[in-house]
Amino acid sequence: MSGSGGAERRRRCPAAPAVRPASARPRLRRPRLTGPPDVGSGASMMKGSPSRLLRLRRFRRDQGGATAIEFAFVAAPFFFMMFALIELGVLFVMDVTLETAVSQTGRLVRTGQAHERAMSVSQFRQEVCARMGVFESQCTDRLLVDVRVIPRFTGQTPPDPVDENGELSESGLLFAIGGPRDIILISAWYPQPLFTPLVSQGAERVAGQRVLNVTTAFRNEPFGS
Template structure:
């Protein structure tokens, strides 16, 4: 039995005006364009926030490096945890700084001897291979801080560079410690 609706004679003539009816076309066009538009808008906003977070980390690492360079960290006897807490107190936009931020401070005898261990392992995960060696007067020191920023944009829109959809935010500073030897307390 044929269940398709049958148009009575002249039925096609009654449907002809609907072909030219424009009502609802704006809603259909908006629904087609809204998803890509808002995805692109959200990715642009997130790119700006990532840029701000990177800039903030650069500033904080430069300030922390200045404290190492001038011997303030060594004179105060700060541990790796104290140094990390000092940095976390200044960093904004990092939700879980104490467990998500990695701080690597290493000293070298010359700038030619500086070697950088990779921040990301072969699987695309952050490497936790860090040390805390602020060095003495005249030593070459590299201070690095890094963490994974959780990308929220749909499809990551090219923002993700870590396994699991994160973005590596990193900052480093290299310098020669000042001759602060006479500033340290005796026995330091």
């Protein structure tokens, strides 16, 4: 009896469900958020916001093109200084060249060679321009000269070729080479256009031009005696 009753109870009790091992259980994946959600925006805005933030961060960290941007800020003053130095250098070279040319041409008057050739003002100008080197091409059209006899070396004022209108004029200029032992005063003016701003304002004298001026005085030799 007891044996059959125990078997009957075992048949009536339901079997306990089988427990799966932990490795066989399905895992639920949590959604990953790469950035804070945009409050008040739709799903598409929430999805695009992290990419915009990422691009902004990359832009702030990117150092490419920094040299070009920095040069853009200093390009204008750099080129201004460069052209100003070049133009001032040309003016100094022209001034020295003109002084040498006038001194060498004046020797023709001092030694009597200009008297023997009956030199005119245009010929004297050509002699000066022939000694101007690389500046000879426009020298004949620009150069003004004045040659005159003065009574003494001291207390003499060279003529001024600038008229009342602020223009260069030859109306008051002379060309007199004198004779033996005369004191001669030679003046030459060469207008040079200026192009660099501020330099032209500080150095110009006649209509945007810098007038280079050279003056020399000497006593003629006793030629012909």
